[in-house]
Amino acid sequence: MSPAILLSAFYASLVLCALGLAWRASAWFRLRIGPDARDITWSQRVAAVFRGAASALFGSRILRLLAALLLDVLLLRRLFAREKLRWTGHLLVVVGFMLLLLMHALAPLVSAKLFPGYQPTLDPYFFLRDLFGAMILAGLALLLSGRRADFPQRRGLIDWAFVTLLVAVVVTGFLFAGYKIASPRAFYRMTEQFIGSTDPVKLEPLRAVWASEFGVAFGDLKQPIDPDLMEQGRKMQRDACASCHSKPASAFVSYPVARALAPVERSLDAGRADVWLLYLHVFACFLGLASLPFTRFFHVVAAPVSLLVDAAAQDRAFSSAGRVAQRALALDACVHCGICDSRCSVAPVARYLNNAYLLPSYKLGATGALARGRLPRDEADPAAEGAFLCTDCGRCTSSCPVGLDLADLWQAGRGDLAAAGFPAPAQWVQARSALAWAESLEADSAQHPLVDADAAFAPLSAERRTFSRCVQCQTCTNVCPVVAHSIDAEHGVDLTPQKVMNLLRLGLRDLTLGSRMVWDCASCYQCQENCPQGIRVADIMLELRALSVHRLGAVRGQREPS
């Protein structure tokens, strides 16, 4: 059809894409994440970004930026360090796509200018085009394999739609190419243009060659083919076609597709597949272009920006406006790879409590939804539980291949949750004394003290062997920085690590669940590292914290026993 329509469609998608990008990027200046974002205006953020960009681009840090561009954005070195398989898949997709874009989609602008005598049907371009397409599919296959079984990645319908679109682009491309290889219509169009004839009889020798060696499905050739005819045809081929056409066998995907389409080729020709397959392919591309900013594949823009911003800032020393902008950027830059989830140290707790919101990828989603005011109530409760059971171990942050500052996001998110009416359990737990909580549990529980329904969940504190080595030396308490900084009995800790261990050994676990020590524990691990008997003091504290949310949460609504 008319190139004008195609061109208009292209421009329209481009504009849509640009608008989409602008709209998404505007979120980095609008979205408020964290209590410290309250007082920061969008203009402050813009100013901070400009200042940062200026100082980065026009200073000594430009070199660092360039290095980051090469190593982090193009070569994905962080991802390489963490998951080589995923890196391979990602690189296949990106490189395949970029090269396809440059060599094939932008052929008139790029390939034709760079390579004199470029023809898409000429080797190596014929081969390369298929190669790049295959790379994209192979890469996608690698990326999509190996998903978590218990808590699947959060993925929206629109994301699947985009992936489908990308696959459609490649697949329609192969189909179209295959169709054209096998198409008699295309053949006759070429011969009309370059030989000046469409007479099948006259072109018989050429047709013979093109049928047997170029995969065209004429369907009306006399078999067997006379070798002299073939010889004649080859001569015609050399004269008229060879400068633009290589044998399509090098198109290792399209050619088999062409062979497969051979039986239906003439119907396709009759149905003007050369038009609608083209449109399918091209419009799929345009749709992809237009919709890119509205899916999570916006990360192809956001992630490089995040990586560059990270490289530009020294040790994440952002101004407060800059930091707030960076958090919103992080939401978009997340590539949903799930590596953070696989490293999360409280993942087993997520399984036990059946709450996926302990996992970083879900927390990220919840943080964003909360900031946009779109976190429904029934998700907010588990999200809050998840946010506050996080131990801040930092494994997610250090394992993120995009270098997102997840630790900062979690902190900000907790602040937002508290402001939205979901205070940290530490707050509502500390509204009562540890003893009062223990008495509530007693009143609530028909459990016999030694039959421990939670043993499977809190194995360390339930297992007597955990404490049987304790020699009461007080080292754990002496090296605890939280106890060291306890100012007074009211605001400081009510128990020390040694007392908690002793209460557990005495079978008085319920007395510990509501204690400040359990909640103020900084999980610095000094106690465990220094214990001369190798007792897992810190692990037990964290176990108690999770157990406490679970059990105290159950009695939270009840009045205090008199």
Add this chain to the structure above:
Amino acid sequence: MNSPSHTETQVLIIGGGATGTALARDLALRGVDCILVEKDDINSGASGHNHGLLHSGARYVASDRQTAMECRAEGAILKSVAAQTIENTGGYFVAVQGDDERYVADFPSLCARAGIAARAVDLTAARALEPALSERTIAVFEVPDASIDPFRLSLESMAHARSLGARLMRRSRVLGFERDGRRIRAVRVQCGSEELRVEAAQIVNAAGAWARELALLAAAPVEMAYFKGTLLVTHTRLASRVVNRLRLPADADILMPGGTVSIAGTTSTPVDALDDIYPTTAEVDLIVAEAARMLPPLETMRYIRAYAGVRPLVGAPGAGGGRAVSRGYALFDHEDQGLDNLATITGGKLTTCRLMAERAADLVCRRLGVTRPCLTATTPLPVAPECGWTEPGRSARAWMRSHARDDTLLCECELVPGRAVDAIYDALRAQGDAPTLTDIGLRSRVGKGACQGAFCAPRTVAHLYNRGDFQARRGLAEILDFFGERWRGERAVLWGEQLAQAELMEALHCGVFGEELQAEELRTEDLRGEVSP
């Protein structure tokens, strides 16, 4: 001590165990004036070295039905009047592969004949409730056993008695009886460095295992046999309920819950002398091996101490290692031995102490002409605040409920606060005694935890010096005595983790502080008399 060298009373009770203290209370409730004389401290005999089992009676249904029925009745009474001393844990009787299956079959009917409620329990359910039970269990019955704190029982009985006018003389040893015809005129008592003469209308020998020696002193001998029993204390509590072996009574049949620990035992070995009784490694090994057949985790459990007591059993020593002799009590009126005002009450079990006291009090009152009836079966035992610190876990809660800035924990293992020590110390001082660290240990959980005094003894001593209660070298002497006392029990269970704990203790107290080098010197110093004014 500031007591006169001569004193009078209606009844002199000799022996401050479960029976003696219950008797003092019984008499006091009847308005009878009495003095209790105890050569050491409350419960220093068998009353302080038993399982703490409030028998349902099911253990004796085959071997001694009388005792079984008494236990059932008395158990119910004590649960009603002395509930604060009892943890109503319930109990299981458990048979494992290899045990006498006929006994298992007969058990329900034997219990029924004694009026004891015994209910068969499904094996899977039993093991769900008591995960420590062996997989080779073949039968389980549920009975109304319970755990009783003998120290709290005796201490509160005595406290109640004193509040009604009775008097207590600790560390007072009977030297002799002044006989005049058919009456004992007076009893000579060594009280500290003084000798005291007590004139009493009636005298009751409730000295438990020492009753024989006392009776001999009064020239009114009583036939008794002594059987030593050893028990082990575990580091953590293993079972919620009392777990008994379902067979004719034998060694290592019982695992008691003791609050925050479990107590495994016991044995029965005839002994002649009452001094120098301590748990041996052979006894410990026997208990561990045998009890582990019922509860396999006992094999690898950490034990923090062992203790041994002597059972006074009435009657001639016979075959059967003491188990054939009746567990029943005996009350002697000595009239056929020419005495009208002496009675001896001995034998029996902790569970029946109230009943024994009632019988003795009935006899004494009859002789005195007092007609008021016994009130102990219906009168609740009042809670005495300074006596409640023996309850495991209680001090932790009390401290967590509220504590002043200066009320710090002196015992970390058991979370015992300074105010517990202060209350006990002050109460004993008020009675005119010089409280020792061992006295404090008996009346609280100090020293009973995992460290067996290694850490809490120094803290408690430091606290007492800071309060001005201890002077001169008293603290060092007390610590050494305390360690010595703890050691008697700890010694036989020193392997595995407890050995590491004991090694640490010696490394600190001998290796670093060199305390053993002072022991000889301190022995020759008289520090008992040095009490703060």
Add this chain to the structure above:
Amino acid sequence: MSSARQDSCDVAVIGAGMAGMAAALFAAERGLKCIQVGNSGGLLFASGLLDLLGVQPVAEGRLWQSPFEALAALAREEPLHPLARVDARSIRSAFDSFVAALGGSGLHYAPLGERNRKVLTSIGTIKTTYGVPRSMIAGADLLDARPPCLLLDFRGLREFSAAQIAATLGERWPGLRHRQIEFPGGEALPELYGAHLARALESAETRARAIALVKPLLGDAHAVGFPAVLGLARSGDVHAAFEAGLGVPVFEIPTMPTSVPGLRLLRALEGLMSARGVHRHHQAGARALTFDADGATATLELEGISTGSGGERVFARAVVLATGRFSGRGLSADRAGVRESLLGLPVQQPASRAAWHQRDFLDPSGHAINRAGLRVDDAWRPLDAGGTPAWPRLHAVGSILAHQDWMRSKCGAGLAIATAWAAIDQVTRELRGTAAG
């Protein structure tokens, strides 16, 4: 700990208590490449005092003014005692070297001489020892003359009572006064912990406030005694500041655990390990030790002490076993007997458990089980069941050795340091020998 990591060295030291640290230190000083694993628990309870030999024989409780004369008596009376098998010159060198290294790390000791010193303890006893930290020496110096002195304690430091110490010394030191003060910043706290106080005193402001509280109480005191909490990493500075601020000598008094001087010793030694290039696997213990067929290399397999995870391997040409006794888990005991935990080496021990401990805790002769342990030949190699060395270059040092009761002899540090020195001497000879040969 990632799996399948491997490391090789000249000597692997298993154990990070006093003996293990000393062995690693001496090995590094002799230029041997050293890797260390193991738990440091014992050091946490150390008082900071370095005993050489205080009591000999144990049964008599006889105290010696000269540890070297005591050692001579030991050699005559108990030739199997490990300290009797190290010559006096080596013992002196070992101590000098150890103390010098600590001094280089900021933990200074008073000069070592020929005599034992006496030091006041928090329980009120007087301890005989050899190496005294500079922060404690003033008290030792004054124990002969016994002039008026002030003892202080901090309310809330529960195991320490100045009143107790003064009362226990009683007429023996009439000029001893005692006062209790509030720790600056801790007024509202019910209980205090030594390590926290020590760190707090490293702040000049807290120190100044403490000194201001003490100064008016000085009176005629010739010196002031404190619980041993004067600083942790910079204890020398803190001690000097107190002396300067109060204008009189200041001495620390060793306490119950957690002992701050023990913690100082541990940190100083950890720092020394790292400075001397000893590769220390923190919180990792030895899961298994095997020897290859030709006797050239030992393979040590590691595991996490609390978690049990592991898999790292260390290859060593020589091994020093310094795993300690029951608290350190170098030896373990069940009801049947005592075993050596890592290799199952035969342990010299009483015939039955009934003989392990005396009936009386303070029995002057000590407990037979404390003398149980590994027998070694003259090259410090533990013997197998046949009486021959278990491996040509496996050595055992420290409290795991048999025929000694360090807790009663007051020779803990001496035992650790001297045997470590002697064993490393031996290892050096062996390795140089094999290298040359």
